[in-house]
Amino acid sequence: MSPNQLDSSKLESISQNPPQNLYAYLERKGVEYAPFDPARMPSIFALVQPFLRFSPHIIHILGTNGKGSTGRFITLGLLAQGHSVLHFSSPHLFGFNERFYINGAHASDTDLEKAHEFLQNLMCQNPPPHEAAYKSLHNALESSSYFEYTTLLALVLAQDCEYFICEAGLGGEFDSTSVIKDMAEASVFTPISYDHTELLGDDIESIAATKLRAMGRRAFLAPQRYKVVESIAQEIAKQRGAKLSLITQEDIDSAYANNPSLHTYAKDFAPFLRENLIVAHKVLESISAPNPPQFCAVLPFDLAGRAQNLAPNILLDVGHNPECARAVVEIVSQKRVNLVYNSFSQKDVREILGIFKPVVNRLFIMPITHTRAIPELDLMGICAELGIRHEEFSPTLLRQMQDEPEDNVVYVVFGSFSVVEAFLEMWNARR
Numbered sequence: 001m002s003p004n005q006l007d008s009s010k011l012e013s014i015s016q017n018p019p020q021n022l023y024a025y026l027e028r029k030g031v032e033y034a035p036f037d038p039a040r041m042p043s044i045f046a047l048v049q050p051f052l053r054f055s056p057h058i059i060h061i062l063g064t065n066g067k068g069s070t071g072r073f074i075t076l077g078l079l080a081q082g083h084s085v086l087h088f089s090s091p092h093l094f095g096f097n098e099r100f101y102i103n104g105a106h107a108s109d110t111d112l113e114k115a116h117e118f119l120q121n122l123m124c125q126n127p128p129p130h131e132a133a134y135k136s137l138h139n140a141l142e143s144s145s146y147f148e149y150t151t152l153l154a155l156v157l158a159q160d161c162e163y164f165i166c167e168a169g170l171g172g173e174f175d176s177t178s179v180i181k182d183m184a185e186a187s188v189f190t191p192i193s194y195d196h197t198e199l200l201g202d203d204i205e206s207i208a209a210t211k212l213r214a215m216g217r218r219a220f221l222a223p224q225r226y227k228v229v230e231s232i233a234q235e236i237a238k239q240r241g242a243k244l245s246l247i248t249q250e251d252i253d254s255a256y257a258n259n260p261s262l263h264t265y266a267k268d269f270a271p272f273l274r275e276n277l278i279v280a281h282k283v284l285e286s287i288s289a290p291n292p293p294q295f296c297a298v299l300p301f302d303l304a305g306r307a308q309n310l311a312p313n314i315l316l317d318v319g320h321n322p323e324c325a326r327a328v329v330e331i332v333s334q335k336r337v338n339l340v341y342n343s344f345s346q347k348d349v350r351e352i353l354g355i356f357k358p359v360v361n362r363l364f365i366m367p368i369t370h371t372r373a374i375p376e377l378d379l380m381g382i383c384a385e386l387g388i389r390h391e392e393f394s395p396t397l398l399r400q401m402q403d404e405p406e407d408n409v410v411y412v413v414f415g416s417f418s419v420v421e422a423f424l425e426m427w428n429a430r431r
Contacts, residue, residue, distance in 0.1 A: 022116040022153075023096070029146040038174040041148050044140040045179040051122045052155055055086070055164035057287070058183050062168040062175075062211050063190030063222070065323050066276045070190050070222070071165045072101070072303045073280030077293040078163050079104055087165040088154035088177075090147070093304055093318075093421045099150065100157055104299060107157060115156040119149075148176040155180075170195070172211030184216040187242075188283055190276070191222055192229050193323040194348065208232045217242050220286070222279045223249045225323060245286070252278045265295035270307035272327045305420045307331060310413075310427070313405040320347055320416045325355040332410050336361045340393055340413040340423060342379065344372040347416075350382050357386055361409065364393040368418040398426055 020028075061071040068089045075087040084103055092098035100107035122137055144152070147169050158164035166184075168175045181187065192208045208229045219242050221233050230246060237244035255278045256262055262281060266274045277295075284293060305318040307328070317328050320343065337359045343349045353363070363383055365376060383390040401411050413423045 022112050025116065026096070026146055026149065029144070029149065036174070040143060040145075041151070041176040041179055044144055044148065044152070047137045047140050048119070048122065048152060048155075053159045054155075054180075054183055055158045055161050057163045057185050058180055059163065059165050059283070059287070060168065060177065060181060060184040060187045060214070060216060061165065061190065062172055062187060062214055064193040064195050064207075064211075064321070065319070066190040066222070066272060067167045068303055069273055069301070069306050070188060070276040070280050071167050072301065073277050074188075074283055075101065075163075075165050076298045076301070077280060077284045077288075077295070080293040080295075080298045081288060081291070083163055084161045085163040085165060086154065086158040086161045087167075088151075088158070089167045089303075090150070090169060091417050093417055093424065100154060102157065102161070111157065112153065115153045118156050119152055145176075151176045168214065173213035174210070175214065178214040181214050181216045185218060186283060186287060187214065187216040187219040188279070189219065189221045189233065190279070191224055191323065193225060193321060195321045204228060205232065209236070212236045215240055215242050219244045220279065220283050221246050223247060223252060223275065245282070247279055247282050251282065255281060261295045265298060269301075270327070270331045273301070273307055305417070311402070313409065314401060314411045314413065316413045316420050316423070318417045318420050319414060320344070322348060322351050322355055325352045325414070328412060328414060329355060329359055332359060332412065335359070335408050335410045338409060338411045339363045340366050340411060340419070341415045342366045342368050342419045343374050343415045344370070345374045345378075346372065347374075349374060349379065350386070353382060353386055353388060357388055360388055363388050363390040364397060365390060366393045366413070366415070366419050366422050368416070368422050370418050373418070395426065395430070398430060402430070
């Protein structure tokens with residue numbers, strides 16, 4: 001036996017003694033977005049790729065707002081046609097399993113542990129491996145960030161699915177999901193806006209270019225608030241030789257007005273969800289032609305925290321940037337708003353609260369435990385500058401929201417996944 005091969009006893013030890021369970025392994029990795037290294041995920045993927053089967057149809061969802069709902073609508077449409085589908089999204093509200101939606105249900109802990117063991121034991125799949133090769137793969141997996149490893153789990157879970165609907169994280173060309181861009185049947189770009197400027201750039205041109213450079217050979221661009229995004233997309237498509245479809249607001253309005261199935265399905269949706277549904281339908285028309293799904297037969301939309309009416313007077317939204325704030329203000333229309341809010345330090349809190357100010361009666365600060373949360377004194381200072389009355393959120397207020405609803409007053413829970421998660425934990429505990 002060559003000295004650089006693993007001996008049989010060591011190989012048996014590796015295969016019979018898998019590493020610590022998935023959740024302990026992820027906890028060791030710490031924060032979701034590790035220090036950025038654009039070369040790390042491609043190098044890991046190069047080592048893992050030979051051991052994976054890939055779904056024959058991969059749809060990559062990128063953008064700033066609406067990625068989760070657009071991906072879920074595409075998924076539900078494909079399920080209605082009888083396809084097997086994995087929808088990978090992030091982050092999650094309560095359970096890590098929520099990120100992996102397989103054929104209409106979240107992945108089980110057993111499914112996730114099997115995927116984890118598959119990755120950890122890759123070099124045992126085809127013995128005898130070389131010691132150097134084993135060490136390279138082991139070290140690569142150890143170096144992966146929380147989100148990079150989560151992406152690898154999704155790739156494992158998607159192996160037996162016809163369709164893999166893969167939502168990018170915060171980035172574009174350097175996002176860990178972009179290792180699959182050349183395999184993707186379609187890239188779907190939702191509205192691109194200002195967010196994560198500390199990583200993506202300070203202007204819309206830089207942010208858009210970074211996201212759009214993850215474009216595959218076939219791309220769809222949802223209606224954009226910033227028209228420069230369209231010209232950047234067209235230029236990148238030309239450079240890549242990609243086929244780009246621009247979905248206009250006129251396309252959205254026409255499809256919604258002229259398709260009874262869509263109109264019925266979306267009659268209670270917030271405006272931005274109706275738009276995301278039509279974008280999804282346009283994608284499905286292209287990849288499923290000539291038989292796109294009839295949405296009257298589609299499963300109900302089940303992604304929590306997206307303009308979700310928890311009660312007639314309580315609206316939940318995981319939005320966390322100015323465009324999301326504008327969308328929520330449009331939803332509440334002429335009602336007075338009690339805003340349950342908190343934010344991460346990197347967000348444009350002043351602009352977001354400035355958008356809400358004309359409709360806000362009072363702001364209640366929802367406590368969140370997160371390393372990136374804005375210091376409470378800073379948030380209070382911004383509220384004071386803007387003249388927004390504010391106080392701490394309390395269990396007393398929760399009882400009032402449930403038992404003593406006020407006429408023409410809606411409670412909007414907004415600011416991040418962490419805010420909605422904290423609120424729902426209190427809500428469910430009281431119930």
